[in-house]
Amino acid sequence: MNVAHFEKVPFPGMPTFHITDNYGHTAQLSAEQAYELLQWLYEQRDSLLTSIHPVKKELPSWVTPETLQAWKKARTAVERYNREHPFVSAEQEEDNEEYGDEDL
Numbered sequence: 429m430n431v432a433h434f435e436k437v438p439f440p441g442m443p444t445f446h447i448t449d450n451y452g453h454t455a456q457l458s459a460e461q462a463y464e465l466l467q468w469l470y471e472q473r474d475s476l477l478t479s480i481h482p483v484k485k486e487l488p489s490w491v492t493p494e495t496l497q498a499w500k501k502a503r504t505a506v507e508r509y510n511r512e513h514p515f516v517s518a519e520q521e522e523d524n525e526e527y528g529d530e531d532l
Contacts, residue, residue, distance in 0.1 A: 433448040437456075445462040448454045457465065469476070 430450055432450070433446075435446045435448070437444050437446055442459055445457045445459070446454050447457070
């Protein structure tokens with residue numbers, strides 16, 4: 429099994445983080461770089477988990493060849509609409525209401 433080795437190394441003023449692969453190659457990361465890597469890994473968590481543990485996805489019973497075909501035809505229009513009309517969260521709406529329409 430391939431396992432990398434992760435290590436926090438004390439360094440004057442600031443720690444560094446080392447990642448060493450099975451071949452002895454080491455990447456040395458600053459705290460900021462390690463944090464960026466952590467954020468990226470978190471964002472990729474679903475695809476990482478799926479790549480380690482592939483799951484056979486079963487389609488719901490209502491998904492038929494006809495519904496898949498209809499979605500393929502409508503997908504471009506739906507994606508264009510979503511780009512042109514971005515989702516606004518409730519918090520963002522409340523912020524906009526605080527300032528009134530004249531500030532928009």
